[in-house]
Amino acid sequence: METATKHTEENKQTLKNEVVVDIDHISKSFGTNEVLTDISLKLKRGENVVVLGKSGQGKSVTIQCIVGLLTPDKGTVKVFGDDVAEMDADELKELRTMVGFLFQSGALYDSMTVRDNLEFPLTRVLKLTDRAEIDKRVEEVLDGVGLLDAIDKMPSDLSGGMRKRAGLARTMIVRPEIMLYDEPTTGLDPITSREISELILNMQKKYKTSSIIITHDMECAKITADRVVIMNEGTYIAEGSFDELKKSEDTLVRSFFNETT
Amino acid sequence: MAEQVITGYKRWLEGIGEQGVFFKNFFRNIFRGGFEWSEFVRQCYEIGYRSMLLVGITSFIMGLVLILQLRPSMLEMGAESMLPKTLAVSFIREIGPVIIAIICAGKVASGIGAELGSMKVTEQIDAMEVSGANPLQYLVVTRILATSLMIPLLTVIGDAIGLFGGYLALNFTDDISFSLYFHKCIASLEFIDLFPALVKTVFFGFAIGFVGCYKGYNSNKGTESVGLAANSAVVTASLWIFVIDAIAVQITSLLFYR
Ligand SMILES: Nc1ncnc2c1ncn2[C@@H]1O[C@H](COP(=O)(O)OP(=O)(O)OP(=O)(O)O)[C@@H](O)[C@H]1O
Numbered sequence: 001m002e003t004a005t006k007h008t009e010e011n012k013q014t015l016k017n018e019v020v021v022d023i024d025h026i027s028k029s030f031g032t033n034e035v036l037t038d039i040s041l042k043l044k045r046g047e048n049v050v051v052l053g054k055s056g057q058g059k060s061v062t063i064q065c066i067v068g069l070l071t072p073d074k075g076t077v078k079v080f081g082d083d084v085a086e087m088d089a090d091e092l093k094e095l096r097t098m099v100g101f102l103f104q105s106g107a108l109y110d111s112m113t114v115r116d117n118l119e120f121p122l123t124r125v126l127k128l129t130d131r132a133e134i135d136k137r138v139e140e141v142l143d144g145v146g147l148l149d150a151i152d153k154m155p156s157d158l159s160g161g162m163r164k165r166a167g168l169a170r171t172m173i174v175r176p177e178i179m180l181y182d183e184p185t186t187g188l189d190p191i192t193s194r195e196i197s198e199l200i201l202n203m204q205k206k207y208k209t210s211s212i213i214i215t216h217d218m219e220c221a222k223i224t225a226d227r228v229v230i231m232n233e234g235t236y237i238a239e240g241s242f243d244e245l246k247k248s249e250d251t252l253v254r255s256f257f258n259e260t261t
Numbered sequence: 262m263a264e265q266v267i268t269g270y271k272r273w274l275e276g277i278g279e280q281g282v283f284f285k286n287f288f289r290n291i292f293r294g295g296f297e298w299s300e301f302v303r304q305c306y307e308i309g310y311r312s313m314l315l316v317g318i319t320s321f322i323m324g325l326v327l328i329l330q331l332r333p334s335m336l337e338m339g340a341e342s343m344l345p346k347t348l349a350v351s352f353i354r355e356i357g358p359v360i361i362a363i364i365c366a367g368k369v370a371s372g373i374g375a376e377l378g379s380m381k382v383t384e385q386i387d388a389m390e391v392s393g394a395n396p397l398q399y400l401v402v403t404r405i406l407a408t409s410l411m412i413p414l415l416t417v418i419g420d421a422i423g424l425f426g427g428y429l430a431l432n433f434t435d436d437i438s439f440s441l442y443f444h445k446c447i448a449s450l451e452f453i454d455l456f457p458a459l460v461k462t463v464f465f466g467f468a469i470g471f472v473g474c475y476k477g478y479n480s481n482k483g484t485e486s487v488g489l490a491a492n493s494a495v496v497t498a499s500l501w502i503f504v505i506d507a508i509a510v511q512i513t514s515l516l517f518y519r
């Protein structure tokens with residue numbers, strides 16, 4: 001994908017306001033189940049957008065469209081200005097190396113230890129060969145999520161929260177330009193949750209990552225969000241900063257914020 | 262009713278098309294750079310070594326039982342001295358390869374189907390794909406090549422164990438020295454007994470790996486689909502083994518018995 005690489009090169013020097021992910025009026029149905037009706041979202045460089053919404057509204061489906069795991073029925077998704085639907089296999093692969101995707105389930109490869117899980121993208125995708133460099137990056141990122149002790153454990157020996165953090169570490173280790181987090185803090189205790197939220201914030205600061213964060217955790221939203229969108233019945237019903245939405249009169253919007261206020 | 266039949270047919274044809282695409286992708290990914298050697302070796306170990314005991318026991322019993330079953334009628338015909346030859350030819354040409362392939366379809370194809378199926382359900386395959394790595398190369402190519410290599414190897418070992426089982430059975434009643442038995446077996450075998458049998462086991466191995474991978478890789482995302490993938494992998498692979506066997510016998514007789 002020469003064009004996209006070229007874009008990113010250009011982008012680095014230019015506009016801060018440049019849009020890296022442009023979702024333009026997409027809709028998606030599975031059989032008769034109409035999941036997304038009309039979704040539009042522009043993610044700017046270096047920005048954290050938090051997506052809130054009830055369970056089963058299609059939040060995960062939306063971000064799967066960004067990396068080409070699902071194709072929208074209508075509308076387009078552009079990443080770095082290129083239409084995802086029109087990419088061939090090699091272009092898609094190159095796109096995916098620039099986009100990190102944290103699965104809701106963590107999706108650790110359960111035939112490998114945590115260390116091998118983390119090495120996998122380093123050796124297969126970034127094609128690193130320097131042993132010392134690989135070890136350093138693995139340990140650094142595991143330390144970040146507080147899992148250094150579990151480095152040689154198998155995923156089946158980890159708790160749910162640990163698996164989630166290991167999945168997060170595996171996504172972060174390649175330092176992608178865009179991160180898509182699907183519920184990064186769900187199932188974690190409040191303290192770890194806060195640490196993870198701060199880690200996400202840190203990624204943004206350190207590597208200028210642009211992120212879409214799907215969450216139900218208002219504390220995480222509060223810490224990480226530059227902008228919040230709320231999703232209901234396949235479309236976005238509200239958008240604004242965390243504090244703006246908190247003051248909203250809309251009952252549905254309010255219901256998200258009630259628990260914390 | 263008619264509609265159901267038609268959609269059934271359509272599904273079936275679509276399935277064939279999908280398998281064609283899967284085969285093409287598999288083939289293309291073999292020659293892409295970055296062959297996954299360590300995963301390939303691990304799979305060879307998992308598939309080959311871990312099936313050894315099962316294959317050994319089955320082959321041993323088959324050899325033993327065949328001799329015991331054959332003996333009375335051979336005795337009647339006064340062809341008792343033909344027993345080692347009969348066993349060797351039938352075992353190596355047909356019984357060994359097919360029985361061992363069927364056993365491995367049950368163990369290996371279902372194992373691969375279930376493993377890849379559960380990787381699909383838990384989004385591991387998606388995660389691999391989304392990370393920019395190549396799941397086909399890592400998961401599918403290694404497994405299919407491993408079965409294509411290990412099933413022939415297991416068959417060779419199984420054949421040897423089966424013949425040994427036959428030897429023990431002969432010794433229940435007769436007294437035949439091992440070297441004589443061995444000599445009788447080996448002397449009775451010709452190139453056309455060994456070579457086509459070995460070639461067909463490569464195809465058996467391929468079918469086992471391919472079907473297991475295809476069923477697992479393309480399973481749905483529900484939990485029940487893991488079981489379905491494993492189950493249909495066994496059924497389809499077994500069916501393929503018999504079909505390949507039938508084709509192989511035709512080709513062999515065309516090529517060698519003219
Ligand atoms: N691959 C798929 N095939 C068929 N239906 C799907 C698929 N993926 C998602 N769906 C359906 O899409 C709807 C939205 O699912 P999605 O996972 O996006 O919800 P969500 O907003 O992420 O919910 P949660 O907060 O519980 O994760 C669900 O009804 C689900 O059944």
Ligand SMILES: [Mg+2]
Nearest residue numbers: 059060104182
């Ligand atoms: Mg979800």
